[in-house]
Amino acid sequence: MEEESIKMQQIFRMKGGQGEESYAKNSKIQGAYLSSTVPVLVQAALDFCDNPLPGCVNIADLGCSSGPNTLFAVTELTNIFYRTSWQLGRSQPEFSVFLNDLPGNDFNTVFKSLPAFQEKMRAENGPDFGPCYISGVPGSFYGRLFPSNSLHFVHSGSSLHWLSQVPPELNNTSNPLMNKGKVFISKTSPPAVIEAYQAQFQRDFCSFLEARSKEVVPGGRMVLMFKGRRVDDPAPDESCLLWDYLGQAFQDLVSQGLIEEKKLDTYNTPYYEPYTEEIKDEVERQGSFDLDCILPIILPWDGCNGGIKCTRETTARNTGKAMKAVNGSMIKSHFGEDILDPLFQRFMEIMAADTKKVEHVSLVVSLVRK
Ligand SMILES: C[S@@+](CC[C@H](N)C(=O)[O-])C[C@H]1O[C@@H](n2cnc3c(N)ncnc32)[C@H](O)[C@@H]1O
Numbered sequence: 001m002e003e004e005s006i007k008m009q010q011i012f013r014m015k016g017g018q019g020e021e022s023y024a025k026n027s028k029i030q031g032a033y034l035s036s037t038v039p040v041l042v043q044a045a046l047d048f049c050d051n052p053l054p055g056c057v058n059i060a061d062l063g064c065s066s067g068p069n070t071l072f073a074v075t076e077l078t079n080i081f082y083r084t085s086w087q088l089g090r091s092q093p094e095f096s097v098f099l100n101d102l103p104g105n106d107f108n109t110v111f112k113s114l115p116a117f118q119e120k121m122r123a124e125n126g127p128d129f130g131p132c133y134i135s136g137v138p139g140s141f142y143g144r145l146f147p148s149n150s151l152h153f154v155h156s157g158s159s160l161h162w163l164s165q166v167p168p169e170l171n172n173t174s175n176p177l178m179n180k181g182k183v184f185i186s187k188t189s190p191p192a193v194i195e196a197y198q199a200q201f202q203r204d205f206c207s208f209l210e211a212r213s214k215e216v217v218p219g220g221r222m223v224l225m226f227k228g229r230r231v232d233d234p235a236p237d238e239s240c241l242l243w244d245y246l247g248q249a250f251q252d253l254v255s256q257g258l259i260e261e262k263k264l265d266t267y268n269t270p271y272y273e274p275y276t277e278e279i280k281d282e283v284e285r286q287g288s289f290d291l292d293c294i295l296p297i298i299l300p301w302d303g304c305n306g307g308i309k310c311t312r313e314t315t316a317r318n319t320g321k322a323m324k325a326v327n328g329s330m331i332k333s334h335f336g337e338d339i340l341d342p343l344f345q346r347f348m349e350i351m352a353a354d355t356k357k358v359e360h361v362s363l364v365v366s367l368v369r370k
Contacts, residue, residue, distance in 0.1 A: 004165040008270055009102050009140050011333045012162070014065045015325040016106030024067030024109070026318075026325040028306035029299060030158040033362045034072045036297040037157070037225045040364045041073060044221045044292065045080040047368075048153065049088075051219065056094040057081055058152050062141040063159025064099040066106040071117055073155040073223075074099075078132060082125055095132040100145055103138040104329070110136065140164065142207045146215040153221050154212060158362070160226040163270040164204050167196035170268045181251050184243035184269045187235045194234045201272040205282045213288030216369040222289065228363035229275040230296045237358045239273045242323065245354070249346035258342060259335055267334050269327070279365060292366040301357040316351035320344045 014023035059077055064070045074097050085092050099110060114134055121129055139145050141156070142164045169177045170193065179186075179193045212222060229239055250267075253259045276294050283291050302315040304322050324344045332340060 002165060002168070004168065004171060005140070005142070008165050008330075010104065011329055012102055012270075013104035013106070013329045014067075015328055016066060016109060018067075018109065021321065021325060021328075022067065023065055023325040026304075026322045027065070027067050027069055028318075029304045029322060029360060031069050031072070032299055032303050032306070033225060033297055034069055034157050036299070037073075037223065037364045038076060040293065040295065040366050041076055041155070041223050042080060044223050044366050045077055045153070046084065047292075048219070048221050049081065049084045052090065053081060053085060053093045054152060056096050058096045058098070058150055060098040060100060060137070060146065060151050060154045062100045062145075062154060062156040063162075064101050064105070064110065065159075066109040069157065070099065070110055071113070073157060074134075075117075075121070077153060077155070078121065078130075079125065082129055086128075092128050092130075095130055097132060097134045098137045098146065098151075099134065100137040100139065100141060102140060105138070107136045107138065142204055142211070144211045144214065148214050149217050151212075151216045151220055154216060154224075155222075156224045156226070158226060160205070160208065160224055161228070161271055161273055163197075163200050163272055164207070165200070166268045166270045167200040169193075169196040171266075176266065178265065179268060180265070182243070182247040183250060183264075183267055184240065184247075184271055185235055186240045186244050186247065189235065197272045198234070198274075198278070200270075201274050201278065202282060205274070205279070206286050209282065209286040209288060213286065213369065218369055220369040222367040222369075223364065224367070225297070225362055225364040227271075227273045228279065228296075228361065229273050230361055230363075232275055232277070234275075237356065238361050241356060241358045242319065242351075243269065245347050245350045246323065246327075246343075248350050249343050252346050252350075253339060253343060259339055263335060267331075269330070273361075274363075276363060279363065283365075283367065287370075289367040289369055292368055294363060294365045297362045297364055299360040299362075301359060303360050313348075313352045316348045319351060320348040323347065 018024050078095050250264050254261050304318045
């Protein structure tokens with residue numbers, strides 16, 4: 001594994017705990033995406049029930065993080081498997097649930113929430129439910145995480161847009177590709193920068209499929225939801241606008257002398273939003289999975305407000321807090337902790353002063369192991 005990728009695994013984490021700045025309190029938009037994924041998740045689970053279920057259904061959630069979204073898909077899936085078995089008069093399966101994330105994830109908070117989760121599942125489904133054995137699996141989903149032929153259902157929400165590392169061409173210390181004043185692809189990015197991001201996505205997504213192809217049983221299912229593009233254009237507003245606000249906020253901090261320009265030039269986000277066709281191409285090239293469906297999920301520009309109508313200022317504040325909960329660890333590691341508050345304060349001011357209202361787009365991809 002490349003050194004940069006190991007470094008990323010050590011640094012990258014959502015803000016843990018349950019405080020005001022935590023991911024748990026600032027992940028409403030990811031929660032809204034999960035809710036929109038339900039019809040695809042339900043269909044995939046029902047299709048899996050076309051054949052008799054194994055005695056123990058092994059389910060993995062990859063990139064589980066910590067907070068109200070962590071057990072969302074697991075709840076849906078175990079409910080469907082339990083209820084469908086009951087309706088068909090079949091014996092009830094046991095469940096083995098694997099919650100995966102990078103080693104720095106706040107697994108402690110997740111584990112503390114498990115007794116209440118188990119209690120809720122028993123209360124809702126009755127004493128015949130389960131048992132449901134839950135464990136944490138720290139490690140990168142770009143490598144092997146589970147024994148061969150061991151998983152029946154894999155879910156991943158809002159995680160696979162995170163690359164294993166910044167594309168190496170942008171990190172090359174002697175002659176790096178420059179994406180001046182930006183921290184992600186934007187309309188002004190040189191084509192070589194966009195190509196480097198595309199190539200990193202292809203390598204990573206292929207590694208992901210390769211690892212899962214060994215772990216998922218034939219006929220097993222994967223439902224993957226992550227940020228993506230419904231258009232070929234690599235820099236539409238719906239992919240770039242928030243990153244442009246962040247880039248502008250960084251540049252303002254450079255102007256104020258709070259950070260060095262050189263430091264900003266060497267900061268890039270290990271993130272990519274693939275176009276639907278890029279996903280189809282990788283699935284086909286890797287060859288182990290049939291693509292059942294791939295659909296866009298569109299959320300309104302103020303999706304981070306949890307469905308509540310708010311002023312532009314409040315929406316900007318909520319968006320800034322969500323961006324900080326997700327990106328804070330990487331920014332802190334590169335620039336130091338002191339810039340986090342002024343940076344995201346500036347982000348919120350820039351977004352509040354703008355007038356654009358750009359939709360958020362994710363893709364949900366349903367796959368069957370051949
Ligand atoms: C935005 S959060 C999504 C969390 C949750 N699934 C949800 O829907 O709210 C993305 C998660 O993916 C995890 N992640 C990113 N890259 C990963 C990798 N290579 N392996 C495992 N987890 C990863 C991050 O640590 C983070 O917890």
